[in-house]
Amino acid sequence: MTLLALYLLALLDGLLCGLRASMGRCAVIGKRGYYRRAAFQGVAGAQLITTLALVALLLVAATSSDRADVRADLEGAARRMLWVFVPYATLVLANLALRLVPSNDIRSATSVFMLGPLTAIRPLVMIAGVLYGIFPSRLLETRLLGMFVLLLMLSLEYALNRRADRRQEREIRRLI
Amino acid sequence: MFRSWNPSQPEITDLIVEHDPRTLERVKVRKQDVLDTFSRFSNRTAMRAVEQLPEREGFLDEKELDRHLLKVHWEMQRLAEEFYHGHRVWELLRVVIASIREAGVRETIRIVDVGCGIGYVIRWMAANIPLDKYRIELAGMDLNSTLINEANRLAGAEELPCRFLQGDAFSNGHSGHIFTSTGVIHHFRGPGLPQFLGRHEQPETQAFLHFDFQPWLLAPVGAWLFHYLRMRTAVARHDGVLSAARAHDGRTLREAAREALPEFASGIYGAKIWNTPAPRVFHTLVGLRRPLVEEFRRQLGRRRSRLGELR
Numbered sequence: 001m002t003l004l005a006l007y008l009l010a011l012l013d014g015l016l017c018g019l020r021a022s023m024g025r026c027a028v029i030g031k032r033g034y035y036r037r038a039a040f041q042g043v044a045g046a047q048l049i050t051t052l053a054l055v056a057l058l059l060v061a062a063t064s065s066d067r068a069d070v071r072a073d074l075e076g077a078a079r080r081m082l083w084v085f086v087p088y089a090t091l092v093l094a095n096l097a098l099r100l101v102p103s104n105d106i107r108s109a110t111s112v113f114m115l116g117p118l119t120a121i122r123p124l125v126m127i128a129g130v131l132y133g134i135f136p137s138r139l140l141e142t143r144l145l146g147m148f149v150l151l152l153m154l155s156l157e158y159a160l161n162r163r164a165d166r167r168q169e170r171e172i173r174r175l176i
Numbered sequence: 177m178f179r180s181w182n183p184s185q186p187e188i189t190d191l192i193v194e195h196d197p198r199t200l201e202r203v204k205v206r207k208q209d210v211l212d213t214f215s216r217f218s219n220r221t222a223m224r225a226v227e228q229l230p231e232r233e234g235f236l237d238e239k240e241l242d243r244h245l246l247k248v249h250w251e252m253q254r255l256a257e258e259f260y261h262g263h264r265v266w267e268l269l270r271v272v273i274a275s276i277r278e279a280g281v282r283e284t285i286r287i288v289d290v291g292c293g294i295g296y297v298i299r300w301m302a303a304n305i306p307l308d309k310y311r312i313e314l315a316g317m318d319l320n321s322t323l324i325n326e327a328n329r330l331a332g333a334e335e336l337p338c339r340f341l342q343g344d345a346f347s348n349g350h351s352g353h354i355f356t357s358t359g360v361i362h363h364f365r366g367p368g369l370p371q372f373l374g375r376h377e378q379p380e381t382q383a384f385l386h387f388d389f390q391p392w393l394l395a396p397v398g399a400w401l402f403h404y405l406r407m408r409t410a411v412a413r414h415d416g417v418l419s420a421a422r423a424h425d426g427r428t429l430r431e432a433a434r435e436a437l438p439e440f441a442s443g444i445y446g447a448k449i450w451n452t453p454a455p456r457v458f459h460t461l462v463g464l465r466r467p468l469v470e471e472f473r474r475q476l477g478r479r480r481s482r483l484g485e486l487r
Contacts, residue, residue: 024254024408027294027330029303104260104267105449108457111258112398116405165408168250172243175329176322 002078009085010046013122014156016092018042020119021160025168038164045160049152056148060141073142077133081146084129092118126153180221180414181396183422186213187415188222190363192229192236193245195319200342202238202321207231225410242322248412249294249323255406255416256358259457262300265356265387268445268460269301271479272354272383273310275464275472281353281382285312288352290345291360292316295327295338302336314338315352317345346375355384361461362388362423369424370436376463377437383464384440389423390447390459396421426484429461434487441469443486451481462486 022038057074064070095114099107127150134146191210194203207226214222230240256262273285289298295316301307302314315338318324327340343350355376364372376384389395399420403413424432426444433442440463447459462483464472473480 023258024251024406027250027253027296027326028334029296029299029330029336030334104264105456108259112402112457116402120401120405168247172246175326176239176242176246 002075002082005082006078006085007050009082009089010050010153011043012089013153014042014044014046014049015039016042017157017160018045021157021164025164041163042156042160045156049149049156052152053145053149056145060145064141070139070141073137073139074145077137077142077146079133080136081129081133084125084132088118088125088129122157123154126150179217179219180418181400181421182217182219183418185217185219185222185418187363187418187422188214188225188411189245189248189415192226192241192411193320197319197344200319200321204235204238206234207236208234210236221410222414225414228410244409244411245320245322246294246326248409248415249326251407251409251412252416253294253296255402256296258406261358261387261458262297262304264458265297265358265385266301266305267479268385268462269354269356270310271472271475272385272462272464272468273312274475275468276353276382278471278475279382279468283311285310285354285382286352286380287312287314287354287356288345288350289314289316290355290357291363292318292327292340292357293320293323294330295323295340297356297358298338298340299327299331299334299336302331302338303334307337315350316340317343317350319343346378351378351380353380353382355381356386358387359389359419361386361429362419365422369428369432373433373463374436377439382468384461385445385463386429386461387458388429388461389420390455390457391420391423391425392455395423395455426459426461430484433461433463437463439466440464441466441486444484446482447484448482 018038018041019035021042022035026034028034061067061070091114095110095118098110101107130146130150134143137143137146188210191213192205194205195201196203207229210226211223214226229244230237269287276285289295292298298314298316307314316327317340319342321342324340324342331338331340341350345352345355361369361372389399396417399417403416407413407416426447430442430444433440442461442463445460445462446456448454449456464486469486473483473486476483
């Protein structure tokens with residue numbers, strides 16, 4: 001259950017990373033299809049990362065002499081991570097939900113005061129969450145796995161941005 | 177960083193693209209001249225951004241610059257989208273249109289967006305407002321041909337009923353019943369501001385709405401954080417923050433409009449949030465022909481409290 005929750009949070013993060021990477025790179029007015037594709041690419045990126053993480057986890061479990069111990073340690077770390085990631089995700093989703101209120105003031109305020117700063121602290125939240133999760137762990141495998149997943153998650157937005165940037169460059173060169 | 181917030185200096189985009197005001201032909205810009213300008217203000221942030229721009233034999237490479245400008249303007253549109261700027265403009269514009277209709281104007285109302293860039297506001301309205309129902313015509317004007325071409329391309333791609341023209345929005349044959357702009361008015365400074373506003377005095381012009389950042393103590397800090405997070409190009413980051421620092425306060429705008437346009441009642445709309453001391457990110461310089469004022473107030477309804485003194 002704990003791992004499933006982390007998996008879903010990773011997909012949500014991927015979705016939002018995909019959207020962010022695509023924003024400001026397409027100037028038509030109707031962008032539903034464009035954003036749908038961007039969100040899908042973000043989710044696909046997150047899926048790739050979680051698959052890699054799962055493979056690493058299975059490798060750790062397969063090579064361990066005491067699987068039950070590894071599993072308990074990993075679950076403990078994952079549970080602690082949720083204490084950081086769930087409030088952050090809740091805050092992000094609550095502010096996105098607030099943007100449904102048909103008020104320019106409320107929508108602008110969510111951008112300026114919440115969504116902007118929340119985007120800024122995303123890498124810090126990732127680092128804090130993973131460190132809080134793995135720091136009390138007993139096993140080196142858990143710590144290494146946590147750091148591996150952290151590295152992958154931090155590189156996701158960078159990779160999506162690079163990809164979107166190249167696509168945008170090509171499009172602009174086609175226009176001018 | 178703080179030197180890039182000095183409001184007495186121009187923005188990078190003011191300097192890197194120049195047009196002959198008469199022929200509208202592009203004028204070559206020497207990169208060193210731009211660097212020298214910012215050097216005088218010790219603005220290293222701007223100098224770094226300009227240094228990155230490609231040059232050819234000492235002049236800024238026009239083709240590369242145009243590509244860069246498109247990138248910057250696409251990014252700027254993202255901010256407008258995030259702040260629901262299309263909604264903001266239409267919310268006020270529809271009230272002005274209703275007031276003009278009540279005054280007996282039956283012809284198609286022509287709305288001209290001055291310095292429209294890639295025409296986000298006009299295209300947003302063309303995509304979201306039933307123009308036939310309101311009997312309005314939408315046009316955007318800008319001196320920059322690259323931006324106008326892009327605005328027309330984007331409008332064409334979505335088959336939007338609006339058009340964009342390169343040129344002076346106040347010149348003969350282009351005049352509108354309502355002039356609007358976003359983030360343009362702070363580019364006119366000193367005597368240039370009443371001069372710009374004075375050009376609204378045209379026979380068919382009934383009203384104008386100029387949206388711009390509202391200056392206050394924390395605006396440059398907020399703009400810096402926001403542009404750092406949301407913009408990707410150094411030019412957009414620099415100019416976005418400097419725009420917030422250069423924005424005119426309500427009093428300057430009001431007084432300039434009243435001095436330049438005695439036939440119009442002018443005031444500021446939307447300065448404070450919900451009648452609290454908290455300032456809105458944008459405020460609007462509103463100007464109306466005097467006979468429209470009472471109807472405009474009535475049409476505003478519950479939003480009337482957002483309107484400052486209109487005289």
